Amino acid sequence: MDIEKKYSRKATLSLKISEFEVPPMQDLLIIGKKAPIGPEAVRRMSEALSPEQFTLIKIEHPKVEAVLVRTSILQLLDQKVLMNIVLEEADRLILDTMVLRSELKVAVSVHREVELG
Amino acid sequence: MKVRELMNSPVHIISSDKSVLYATNMMNQLETGALIVMEHDTVLGITTSRDLRSSHPNRIVADAMTPNPLKVEANAFIWDAMKIMDLHRIKRLIVSEKDKIIGMITREAIKMKMSAYIDTLTDLYRAPYILSIGEHLLEERKPFLLIFIDMNDFGEINKRFGHPFGDEVIKAFAKKIARGG
Numbered sequence: 001m002d003i004e005k006k007y008s009r010k011a012t013l014s015l016k017i018s019e020f021e022v023p024p025m026q027d028l029l030i031i032g033k034k035a036p037i038g039p040e041a042v043r044r045m046s047e048a049l050s051p052e053q054f055t056l057i058k059i060e061h062p063k064v065e066a067v068l069v070r071t072s073i074l075q076l077l078d079q080k081v082l083m084n085i086v087l088e089e090a091d092r093l094i095l096d097t098m099v100l101r102s103e104l105k106v107a108v109s110v111h112r113e114v115e116l117g
Numbered sequence: 118m119k120v121r122e123l124m125n126s127p128v129h130i131i132s133s134d135k136s137v138l139y140a141t142n143m144m145n146q147l148e149t150g151a152l153i154v155m156e157h158d159t160v161l162g163i164t165t166s167r168d169l170r171s172s173h174p175n176r177i178v179a180d181a182m183t184p185n186p187l188k189v190e191a192n193a194f195i196w197d198a199m200k201i202m203d204l205h206r207i208k209r210l211i212v213s214e215k216d217k218i219i220g221m222i223t224r225e226a227i228k229m230k231m232s233a234y235i236d237t238l239t240d241l242y243r244a245p246y247i248l249s250i251g252e253h254l255l256e257e258r259k260p261f262l263l264i265f266i267d268m269n270d271f272g273e274i275n276k277r278f279g280h281p282f283g284d285e286v287i288k289a290f291a292k293k294i295a296r297g298g
Contacts, residue, residue: 036173038180040133097173 023050028102029068030090035099039066061087063096076106118249120198121191123230124212124220130155131164133179137172140164151209151221154182160218162186163209188213191220194253195227238284239291
């Protein structure tokens with residue numbers, strides 16, 4: 001009696017498609033000292049994806065090596081003030097092996113008084 | 118002794134956009150401890166096995182190097198190269214000749230060589246050092262003074278007080294000469 005031999009190999013494919021954000025780094029990237037991507041690589045990436053739109057700031061910090069920031073934000077805020085805030089907040093979250101991405105919105109509110117003739 | 122005689126040559130070059138992993142493999146294959154990082158004929162830095170060990174393998178070499186390395190001319194003396202390294206607290210110098218990179222010299226190699234030029238008892242330079250400086254000055258046709266000092270009847274000190282005491286006398290005398298009086 002013949003024993004019927006059956007053999008098959010199958011593969012199932014599943015695709016998840018979404019839009020690639022350009023630039024993928026939003027407004028800020030905080031680069032840890034032992035992160036898989038270093039400041040120079042980040043600078044080159046930002047220049048390739050969004051030329052002249054980001055500034056790399058090297059930092060003296062135990063865990064953070066550098067911060068990439070959208071240049072237009074530096075027009076609104078003093079670099080030192082911004083870095084103090086960013087590092088204060090990042091310090092609680094970051095490991096030296098991580099790269100953190102952050103969105104940053106600045107809203108300026110102005111209140112003025114004028115003399116009435 | 119000139120830098121040319123002690124440098125490592127040829128030098129090995131890597132581009133700054135290669136990965137740390139690639140650089141590590143390259144160093145292992147070439148059995149070298151350092152690579153010169155270059156981009157479009159410009160030297161950007163030096164990366165050493167130590168730099169690579171402390172960096173993530175995914176990083177690019179530009180993020181795992183010592184930037185703006187210093188250079189020394191191939192015909193400079195090794196003690197002048199050592200002075201540069203001491204001043205800048207660095208361990209390696211690029212060796213150039215007419216703006217062309219021809220080698221690399223390490224502090225370790227100079228230190229080992231220098232030990233042959235320094236007397237262990239007195240810490241003063243030995244005859245080969247004086248010979249080397251003298252030859253250089255003669256080549257350059259620069260006048261120089263050579264003072265020969267002989268300690269008369271020094272053997273008497275050894276005989277009367279013993280060799281350990283004699284050594285102490287030599288050390289004290291050498292110290293005086295090194296201080297300049």
